[in-house]
Amino acid sequence: MAGWSTLQLTEFFSAITRAGDVTSAARIAVQRAAECTDAEVAAVVRGDAVTSSVGLGRDPDPEVFTGLAAGTDAVRLPGLGPAHVTVHLLDRDSDERLIVARTDAAFAAEERQMLQGMARVLGLALRGLRTLENERHLAETRLVLLHALERRERLLETLLRVQRSANQGTPIKEVLDSITEGAAALLGDVTVALVLRDVRDPADLTVASANRSPGRSPETLVTDPDLLSAPVRIGDAVAGALVLAGHDGDIGDQERRDVLAAFAEQASLALTGAHNVAAVHEAQHDPLTRLPNRTLFRQRLERALAGDAPAAVLYLDLDLFKQVNDTLGHAAGDELLRAVADRLRAAVRDTDMAARFGGDEFAVLLEPLTSDRQAHDIAQRVIDSIAQPVSIAGRTVHTRASVGIAHRRPGRDADGLVEDADLAMYRAKRTRPGTWQQYDAPTLAPAG
Amino acid sequence: MNGPEERWFGVGRSLLADPAEAGAQACRAALGGRQATLLIVFASLSHATPEMAAAVHAAAGGDVLMIGCSTSGEFTTDGRGSGVVVNALGGPGFSASVRAVPHRSMDLYDAGVTAASSLDDVDAEHRVVLLLGDGRSGDQQEMVRGAYSVAGAQVPLVGGCAGDDVTQTGTWHFFSSGRDVKVLSNAVLGATLGSSSPFGIGIAHGWHKTGDPMVVTRSEGGKIYELDGEPALDVYLRSTGGTPELTADPAAFLNFATVRPLGLARRTGEDIRIIFAADPAERSISGLADTPEGAMVWLMAADSEAIVDAAAHAAVAATEAIAEVAPIGVLVFDCCVRPMALGDDQTELAAERLRDAMKPVPYGGFYSNGEIARKPDAKGMHHLTVVALAVS
Numbered sequence: 130m131a132g133w134s135t136l137q138l139t140e141f142f143s144a145i146t147r148a149g150d151v152t153s154a155a156r157i158a159v160q161r162a163a164e165c166t167d168a169e170v171a172a173v174v175r176g177d178a179v180t181s182s183v184g185l186g187r188d189p190d191p192e193v194f195t196g197l198a199a200g201t202d203a204v205r206l207p208g209l210g211p212a213h214v215t216v217h218l219l220d221r222d223s224d225e226r227l228i229v230a231r232t233d234a235a236f237a238a239e240e241r242q243m244l245q246g247m248a249r250v251l252g253l254a255l256r257g258l259r260t261l262e263n264e265r266h267l268a269e270t271r272l273v274l275l276h277a278l279e280r281r282e283r284l285l286e287t288l289l290r291v292q293r294s295a296n297q298g299t300p301i302k303e304v305l306d307s308i309t310e311g312a313a314a315l316l317g318d319v320t321v322a323l324v325l326r327d328v329r330d331p332a333d334l335t336v337a338s339a340n341r342s343p344g345r346s347p348e349t350l351v352t353d354p355d356l357l358s359a360p361v362r363i364g365d366a367v368a369g370a371l372v373l374a375g376h377d378g379d380i381g382d383q384e385r386r387d388v389l390a391a392f393a394e395q396a397s398l399a400l401t402g403a404h405n406v407a408a409v410h411e412a413q414h415d416p417l418t419r420l421p422n423r424t425l426f427r428q429r430l431e432r433a434l435a436g437d438a439p440a441a442v443l444y445l446d447l448d449l450f451k452q453v454n455d456t457l458g459h460a461a462g463d464e465l466l467r468a469v470a471d472r473l474r475a476a477v478r479d480t481d482m483a484a485r486f487g488g489d490e491f492a493v494l495l496e497p498l499t500s501d502r503q504a505h506d507i508a509q510r511v512i513d514s515i516a517q518p519v520s521i522a523g524r525t526v527h528t529r530a531s532v533g534i535a536h537r538r539p540g541r542d543a544d545g546l547v548e549d550a551d552l553a554m555y556r557a558k559r560t561r562p563g564t565w566q567q568y569d570a571p572t573l574a575p576a577g
Numbered sequence: 578m579n580g581p582e583e584r585w586f587g588v589g590r591s592l593l594a595d596p597a598e599a600g601a602q603a604c605r606a607a608l609g610g611r612q613a614t615l616l617i618v619f620a621s622l623s624h625a626t627p628e629m630a631a632a633v634h635a636a637a638g639g640d641v642l643m644i645g646c647s648t649s650g651e652f653t654t655d656g657r658g659s660g661v662v663v664n665a666l667g668g669p670g671f672s673a674s675v676r677a678v679p680h681r682s683m684d685l686y687d688a689g690v691t692a693a694s695s696l697d698d699v700d701a702e703h704r705v706v707l708l709l710g711d712g713r714s715g716d717q718q719e720m721v722r723g724a725y726s727v728a729g730a731q732v733p734l735v736g737g738c739a740g741d742d743v744t745q746t747g748t749w750h751f752f753s754s755g756r757d758v759k760v761l762s763n764a765v766l767g768a769t770l771g772s773s774s775p776f777g778i779g780i781a782h783g784w785h786k787t788g789d790p791m792v793v794t795r796s797e798g799g800k801i802y803e804l805d806g807e808p809a810l811d812v813y814l815r816s817t818g819g820t821p822e823l824t825a826d827p828a829a830f831l832n833f834a835t836v837r838p839l840g841l842a843r844r845t846g847e848d849i850r851i852i853f854a855a856d857p858a859e860r861s862i863s864g865l866a867d868t869p870e871g872a873m874v875w876l877m878a879a880d881s882e883a884i885v886d887a888a889a890h891a892a893v894a895a896t897e898a899i900a901e902v903a904p905i906g907v908l909v910f911d912c913c914v915r916p917m918a919l920g921d922d923q924t925e926l927a928a929e930r931l932r933d934a935m936k937p938v939p940y941g942g943f944y945s946n947g948e949i950a951r952k953p954d955a956k957g958m959h960h961l962t963v964v965a966l967a968v969s
Contacts, residue, residue, distance in 0.1 A: 169730030
């Protein structure tokens with residue numbers, strides 16, 4: 130699900146940055162990576178040594194892990210049998226890697242991407258901690274070291290900030306801008322740009338975001354001899370690259386590449402998340418009116434019926450829609466439907482859900498309700514607001530809605546309740562169009 | 578019937594007012610004259626005394642492994658109550674080893690490592706680590722992590738956190754690795770149980786998410802300041818239908834909020850966070866465990882049928898997890914907030930459903946302050962949940 134993996138990454142960042150040494154950083158990494166993917170086993174491996182592992186007891190045979198290279202997707206684990214595995218390099222210049230394995234299901238693209246993000250962050254954290262551990266005694270390197278460490282700390286903080294803004298539903302453009310700005314701020318006087326393939330024409334590249342760098346336009350980047358790039362993906366497919374041009378003398382090439390790669394992972398995650406959210410939204414909404422469709426309405430109604438609170442369904446049908454379509458054309462009909470949707474949205478409460486079922490049929494879930502009367506009031510408000518004339522293509526168009534109301538009752542499921550409301554609407558339309566009718570459950574005669 | 582040559586599981590309960598007499602009576606009933614491999618003792622706060630622990634231990638012969646803890650009430654086939662429940666098991670094929678970590682002698686991760694190192698002493702075809710923690714002392718998930726680092730994926734972890742009759746005054750653990758009996762405050766206990774026959778674990782809670790997801794835009798530890806950029810308390814009251822007056826009365830808010838928890842997004846399902854306090858001045862709400870900034874949360878809801886059935890569902894799932902072997906007994910760890918959510922009649926109904934579902938298998942359980950189950954599809958610490966361990 131969208132948002133799930135970014136949350137896990139946020140937690141991971143916070144936990145890793147609290148670690149004081151290599152052992153505890155690696156330990157935290159394997160625990161969190163395993164927990165957030167419901168995996169049984171995880172390990173950090175460097176050369177032939179296992180830095181930390183979880184899931185196979187205190188002293189597992191290192192060979193279980195050391196033989197697993199990037200790209201491996203299946204493994205047989207002692208005592209657990211066949212498992213799905215995913216292997217992620219901590220940085221591109223060493224073979225140090227994060228390995229995660231579970232028995233129940235293969236790792237989805239989103240999970241692998243999240244784990245890759247975790248691996249990058251862990252790689253940066255471990256390198257910083259190792260430098261500190263190895264060279265603590267060298268007084269002459271102290272200052273350089275301190276700068277490097279400060280930068281690393283700032284890097285983790287920046288990543289964390291980007292991650293949070295991605296979680297908080299910030300528009301994707303702003304998230305991408307915070308990524309290019311964040312990377313550039315860490316790397317000094319440079320230009321960082323996110324270049325993406327055009328969806329319709331993959332040969333066509335566009336600059337989706339670039340930091341505000343004085344005097345350089347992203348388009349001139351390609352002439353830079355020091356150009357670095359890191360791939361950006363949406364799901365499994367390469368969608369473009371994060372590109373770095375320019376150089377700050379203080380910062381080594383390795384670090385530039387690391388920072389770029391870490392931010393490229395962020396961009397991949399943000400774009401994949403946005404892609405998923407857009408896809409989910411698309412599948413659940415009516416493209417014309419942007420209202421929820423029948424599928425989403427049904428899900429929400431089922432959830433409401435799973436609780437105990439009073440709820441009701443309104444079913445609406447426009448009485449004069451066909452005439453508008455026939456006399457003014459389909460474009461006018463579409464415009465009328467959009468106008469009706471806007472009024473419907475405005476007439477119901479924030480907690481209600483208005484949906485379009487197709488054609489000129491709409492439904493509203495009313496929840497919560499304090500009384501039957503409240504449902505009647507809202508139905509009347511909907512009718513009054515839709516009855517106001519609409520101006521379409523320079524003409525004033527009148528329409529009106531007939532509404533059926535069905536309150537929840539024991540034993541009636543979501544589909545049943547919609548049927549009841551539909552039936553009540555039909556009665557209203559037949560007897561007094563432009564009014565509401567409430568569905569009355571048939572009472573059974575006592576058995577003789 | 579279980580003869581001397583068979584594995585057995587016995588449960589005894591006593592509601593006698595004197596803790597020591599109750600302990601001895603419950604223990605005798607559980608043993609029925611048999612020699613136990615391990616005693617697991619649950620005692621209400623009123624009965625959680627050194628005299629009780631010593632009496633239970635003595636009634637079992639004075640040289641037996643024992644773990645146990647204080648509760649917010651216990652239950653067995655005989656019903657619910659506040660007294661002493663002794664679970665005992667023994668017979669061929671069973672083996673056990675125990676560890677105790679006193680309060681604050683090490684960090685919780687290391688406490689988990691120590692508790693699970695009881696595995697080192699037990700060599701058996703099937704093993705499980707029982708953990709009795711203390712929900713009041715910090716992040717028990719760390720304790721479970723430590724235990725998992727030792728146990729690994731092959732040995733399940735199961736248990737609960739000690740209760741204190743929901744008084745928030747402190748908990749007790751009862752322990753013996755042989756002859757000496759210790760009563761410890763705010764401790765972590767571990768027992769490895771080995772058997773030639775399998776164990777089964779079941780988990781159930783009956784809650785589901787409702788409404789639209791909200792993003793935690795500002796939080797610190799367990800305290801949530803903002804949801805979707807608005808003061809968290811305002812959003813919480815609006816989405817739960819709570820009145821502002823509630824926040825003036827901490828007890829009323831506690832009663833209201835504990836049954837309206839938040840759920841944190843996970844790959845499969847949600848992590849439940851119980852909300853227990855509100856600060857009307859800062860318009861914040863407080864949860865029992867960390868709710869990180871950026872987290873996506875839902876309001877969780879439940880219809881009472883689903884909560885009522887959770888105990889029976891967990892216990893049945895535990896027995897069904899043992900393929901083809903008949904269970905001989907079940908331990909149940911049932912969240913102490915559930916009775917508050919259900920009210921007395923429904924709690925009684927839940928107990929009846931559990932009894933009907935288990936008949937004739939004996940079981941002993943208590944109302945706990947956090948439930949533990951670590952297996953592939955369960956992260957470790959749970960809340961508002963029922964965890965059951967079936968023994969065969």
